[in-house]
Amino acid sequence: MKKIFKSLLTRYIVLILMAMGFIQIIMVIYMFSINFEKMMTNAETLDDIEAKWTSTVHKLAPENIQTVVEDWHTTYPDAGIIYVNGQGELQQTWYIKDTTAIPAKWDMATTTRFIQMYYNHPTFTVVRFIGDDEEKGLLILQVDRATFSAVKMESNFLYIASGALLLFLALSLFFFIRILKRLVHLEEAMTIREVDGLPIHTKVTKKDEIGAVEIAFNNMVDELREAKQREEREEQLRRELVANLSHDLKTPLTKMRAQLQYMPKEQTASINYLIDTMSELIENLMAYSLLTADKMQYHPVTLRVDRLVTESMASWYPVFEEQDFEVDLQTMPVVWLVDKIWLQRIxxxxxxxxxxxxxxxxxxxxxxxxxxxIIRDKGQGFEQQSHTRGAGIGLSIVQIMSDKMDVQLLVDSTQTGTTITLTQ
Amino acid sequence: MTQILYIEDEQEIALWLQRALKQQGFTVYHYKSYEAYEESGHILTPDIVILDIMLPGLDGFSIARKLKREYHDLPILMLSARSMLDDKLEGLSIADDYVTKPFQVEEILARVQVLLRRFHKIDEVLTIQHIAIHTKDLTVFDQEHQREILLTQTQYGLLRYFIEHLNQILTKEQLYEGVWQEPYIDGDKTLMVHIRYLREKIERDASNPTIIETVRGIGYRVKA
Structure with missing residues (x-):
C-alpha cells in the first residue's frame, strides 16, 4: 500500500485529479458569480421597468400626471419624463437634460423619427398612451440604460481562473522538473567513470519508479564490477599459467646447459646455440599465445621513438660488432603513441x-x-631464408604488435637486401 | 673474500653456477630455500645475493624484499626461468638485476662483477690502457706519468657512471639523465663539452680517444 503512494504514477494521477478539482472549483465559482450578478441586478431589469411604466401609464388619467412624475422621480432619480397631449403638442418635460432632440409637434413623422432615434440608444425610452387612449396623449419615460446594467463578476472570475491555471501549471512544472532532475542525475551517474573504468553507484533517494531504475542501475554496476574482477582473475590465471609453462620448459634447458660443463668445450658451442634458439622460441611462443588471446598488457604512451631506437641499438651494437657488421644509425626526434615494451620487442x-x-x-x-x-640490411632476402625456421613466429609477433599499435609494417625484400619500414 | 648467498632449488643448476663462482674466487653459500638458510643458523652478511624466484616456501620476490629491508646496500641478482614481462618488471623493481634462464655462466659472472662494483663491495683496480681506476674511491692514476689525475665533480660523476656501466654503450640521454639527474634536452651540448674535458684529462690524445669510445650515432662506451 505504501508503495502505491510512493509511485510516480499515483502522484501524477493526484496531480491530474487536482487539476480536475480546479476545473470543478472554477465552475462553482463561475456559477456563483453568475448568480451573484443576478442577485446584484436583482429587482429590476429594463423589461421590468417597461412593464411597470406600461401599467402605470395605462391606468393613468391626464390630471394625475404630476403625481406620477413625482412618484417615479423619487424611485428613479435619473429618469426623465415627457408629456405630449392628444393633439400631438409637447406639453411638458421633467428632468430631461437635453430637450433639443424633443420635437414640439408630434405628428407621424416626428414621432417615428423620435422612436427611431432612441432605438437601441444608451437612453432607454418607453412611449405609452395615457390610459391606453390615443386621445389622451403620450407619456414618455427615458432612463439611462447604464443605471440598470448588471454588476459584472466576469473580471474577477478571470483573475481567479487564470490564477488557478497558473497554480496548476506551476505544480505540474515542479513535478516534472523534479523528475527531470533525477533523470539527469542518473544520466550523470552513468557517465562518470571510476578509476577502474566502471560507473559509480548512484544514491537512491526515493522508492518510486526512478528509484527502482536507480536500484537496478546500481545492481548492474555491481554485476559489471564482479564480471570485470572475474575477467581480471582469469587473465591473471592465464598469465600465471603461461609464466609457469615457460618456467617449466626453461628449467630443463638450464639443466642441459649445466650438464655441458662436463663436455669438451669444442662440442658445446652448437648445443649452446640450440639452447638459446629453443629458449627464444619458447619466449616467442608464450608472447604469441598471450598476444593472440589479447592478454598481453598494453599501455600506449607518447614516446620519443628515436631515443628508444638508439637505446635498442646500444644494446645490440656489441653483438653486431662481434660479427663484424657495419652499423649505421641516423635519428631525428619523433614522437609516436606506442607501448614502449612492445616497440622494444618489435x-x-x-x-x-x-x-x-x-x-x-x-x-x-x-x-x-x-x-x-627504417631497418635495412644487405642479406640474401626473405626468399632465401624462408627455409630457416624460427623467423616465422618472431615476425608474426612483430605483425600483431604493429597492427595493435596502429603501426604500418612494410617489408621489401630482394636478394640483395631487406628493407623494413615502420610508420605511424 | 667476497661472500655470495645463493638460493636455488634446482640442484644441477646450483652446482654448476656454484662451481663457476668458486673458480672466480668467491665464497658461495648455497641453500635450497630461504627456510633452509634460516634453519642453518648461519648468519651471513653477504656481499651479494643471487636468488631464484620459484622456490619452495618463500618466493624470490619476498626474499628480496626482506633482505633489502634488512641490508639496504646489498646487491641482489635474480635468476628466473620466468621471463614474462611482469616478472621482469617486478624483479627489477625489487632487485638490482634480473637474468632469465637458460643463462650462460659468463653472463652471471659479468653481472655479479658489475653489481659488486656498483655497490662498492670490492676494492678493485681497473686498468684501462694507461690509467688505473680504484673503483671504490674512484681515484684515477696515470701509470705512464706516475701521477694521480684530479677530476672535477662532474667529471667524477661521468667516470663513475661509465665504470658502473662498463662495456655498455650509453646513449646521450642515458648518460645525461644518469649523471645530471635531469631530463636531457635535444641539442644540449653540456654532455659533449664535459666528455671532452674528461678526455683531455685521461686520454693520451683527446682528439683521438680510445678510453671513452664514441659509438657513432649511438653513444659512448668505456671498455675494460
Whole structure:
C-alpha cells in the first residue's frame, strides 16, 4: 500500500485529479458569480421597468400626471419624463437634460423619427398612451440604460481562473522538473567513470519508479564490477599459467646447459646455440599465445621513438660488432603513441632477424625519420631464408604488435637486401 | 673474500653456477630455500645475493624484499626461468638485476662483477690502457706519468657512471639523465663539452680517444 503512494504514477494521477478539482472549483465559482450578478441586478431589469411604466401609464388619467412624475422621480432619480397631449403638442418635460432632440409637434413623422432615434440608444425610452387612449396623449419615460446594467463578476472570475491555471501549471512544472532532475542525475551517474573504468553507484533517494531504475542501475554496476574482477582473475590465471609453462620448459634447458660443463668445450658451442634458439622460441611462443588471446598488457604512451631506437641499438651494437657488421644509425626526434615494451620487442625481433638471417651482408642501418623507422640490411632476402625456421613466429609477433599499435609494417625484400619500414 | 648467498632449488643448476663462482674466487653459500638458510643458523652478511624466484616456501620476490629491508646496500641478482614481462618488471623493481634462464655462466659472472662494483663491495683496480681506476674511491692514476689525475665533480660523476656501466654503450640521454639527474634536452651540448674535458684529462690524445669510445650515432662506451 505504501508503495502505491510512493509511485510516480499515483502522484501524477493526484496531480491530474487536482487539476480536475480546479476545473470543478472554477465552475462553482463561475456559477456563483453568475448568480451573484443576478442577485446584484436583482429587482429590476429594463423589461421590468417597461412593464411597470406600461401599467402605470395605462391606468393613468391626464390630471394625475404630476403625481406620477413625482412618484417615479423619487424611485428613479435619473429618469426623465415627457408629456405630449392628444393633439400631438409637447406639453411638458421633467428632468430631461437635453430637450433639443424633443420635437414640439408630434405628428407621424416626428414621432417615428423620435422612436427611431432612441432605438437601441444608451437612453432607454418607453412611449405609452395615457390610459391606453390615443386621445389622451403620450407619456414618455427615458432612463439611462447604464443605471440598470448588471454588476459584472466576469473580471474577477478571470483573475481567479487564470490564477488557478497558473497554480496548476506551476505544480505540474515542479513535478516534472523534479523528475527531470533525477533523470539527469542518473544520466550523470552513468557517465562518470571510476578509476577502474566502471560507473559509480548512484544514491537512491526515493522508492518510486526512478528509484527502482536507480536500484537496478546500481545492481548492474555491481554485476559489471564482479564480471570485470572475474575477467581480471582469469587473465591473471592465464598469465600465471603461461609464466609457469615457460618456467617449466626453461628449467630443463638450464639443466642441459649445466650438464655441458662436463663436455669438451669444442662440442658445446652448437648445443649452446640450440639452447638459446629453443629458449627464444619458447619466449616467442608464450608472447604469441598471450598476444593472440589479447592478454598481453598494453599501455600506449607518447614516446620519443628515436631515443628508444638508439637505446635498442646500444644494446645490440656489441653483438653486431662481434660479427663484424657495419652499423649505421641516423635519428631525428619523433614522437609516436606506442607501448614502449612492445616497440622494444618489435625492434628486438627485427634486429635478431637481421643478425640471424642477413649476416652475409654484414650491414645493418636503422634510420628514424619524421615519418618512419627504417631497418635495412644487405642479406640474401626473405626468399632465401624462408627455409630457416624460427623467423616465422618472431615476425608474426612483430605483425600483431604493429597492427595493435596502429603501426604500418612494410617489408621489401630482394636478394640483395631487406628493407623494413615502420610508420605511424 | 667476497661472500655470495645463493638460493636455488634446482640442484644441477646450483652446482654448476656454484662451481663457476668458486673458480672466480668467491665464497658461495648455497641453500635450497630461504627456510633452509634460516634453519642453518648461519648468519651471513653477504656481499651479494643471487636468488631464484620459484622456490619452495618463500618466493624470490619476498626474499628480496626482506633482505633489502634488512641490508639496504646489498646487491641482489635474480635468476628466473620466468621471463614474462611482469616478472621482469617486478624483479627489477625489487632487485638490482634480473637474468632469465637458460643463462650462460659468463653472463652471471659479468653481472655479479658489475653489481659488486656498483655497490662498492670490492676494492678493485681497473686498468684501462694507461690509467688505473680504484673503483671504490674512484681515484684515477696515470701509470705512464706516475701521477694521480684530479677530476672535477662532474667529471667524477661521468667516470663513475661509465665504470658502473662498463662495456655498455650509453646513449646521450642515458648518460645525461644518469649523471645530471635531469631530463636531457635535444641539442644540449653540456654532455659533449664535459666528455671532452674528461678526455683531455685521461686520454693520451683527446682528439683521438680510445678510453671513452664514441659509438657513432649511438653513444659512448668505456671498455675494460
Amino acid at each position: 625492434l628486438d625481433n627485427l634486429l635478431q632477424n637481421v643478425l640471424r638471417h642477413a649476416s652475409s651482408g654484414k650491414y645493418v642501418s636503422v634510420t628514424v625519420t619524421k615519418q618512419a623507422i
